[in-house]
Amino acid sequence: MSAEAVGPGLATRRASCSCGSLTVNCTGEPTLVALCHCLECQRRTGGPFGVAAFFPEASVVLEGPTTEYRRTGDSGHEIEFHFCPTCGSTLCWRPHFRPGLVAVAIGAFADPDFPAPSKAVYPHHRHPWATVAIGTQ
Numbered sequence: 001m002s003a004e005a006v007g008p009g010l011a012t013r014r015a016s017c018s019c020g021s022l023t024v025n026c027t028g029e030p031t032l033v034a035l036c037h038c039l040e041c042q043r044r045t046g047g048p049f050g051v052a053a054f055f056p057e058a059s060v061v062l063e064g065p066t067t068e069y070r071r072t073g074d075s076g077h078e079i080e081f082h083f084c085p086t087c088g089s090t091l092c093w094r095p096h097f098r099p100g101l102v103a104v105a106i107g108a109f110a111d112p113d114f115p116a117p118s119k120a121v122y123p124h125h126r127h128p129w130a131t132v133a134i135g136t137q
Contacts, residue, residue: 010028011028011029012026013025013111013114014026015104015105017064017086017108018084019087021084021087022063022064022086022089023062024060024092024104024108025061026053026059027060028055030053030055031056031101032054033052033106033114033115033119034051034120035119035132036049036121037049037122038121039074040071042125044081044090045090048127049132051105052093052103053103053104053106053115054101054102057094057100057101060102060104062082065084065086066085066091067083067085073097075097076097078096079094080096081093092104118134119134
């Protein structure tokens with residue numbers, strides 16, 4: 001994750017962990033917002049799915065203390081997670097199956113106007129009662 005300037009006039013969104021000591025600044029619009037029903041996202045979030053916004057790595061700046069955790073995802077590829085060592089919030093991750101992109105948990109932006117997911121993955125793990133309209137906005 002880079003500290004480079006991305007360009008003038010681009011909007012920057014700020015995401016943070018629960019305690020505020022770890023932040024991510026993302027410049028520009030996400031390339032993809034996706035909802036994931038995989039079992040590991042359910043475990044990571046404590047909910048029935050996870051939702052991530054994917055940004056080009058050069059437009060993401062991570063600030064503050066972070067602990068890293070790596071695991072193999074349902075895709076079979078490694079994923080590198082960054083979470084706050086104080087409050088435990090997972091803020092962002094690098095899915096190695098999407099080189100050059102960083103995923104940021106959209107709940108960490110605390111922005112009800114954040115773009116909705118346009119894609120859902122691992123639907124075979126979806127809880128039958130967990131319905132979300134994809135691509136309706």
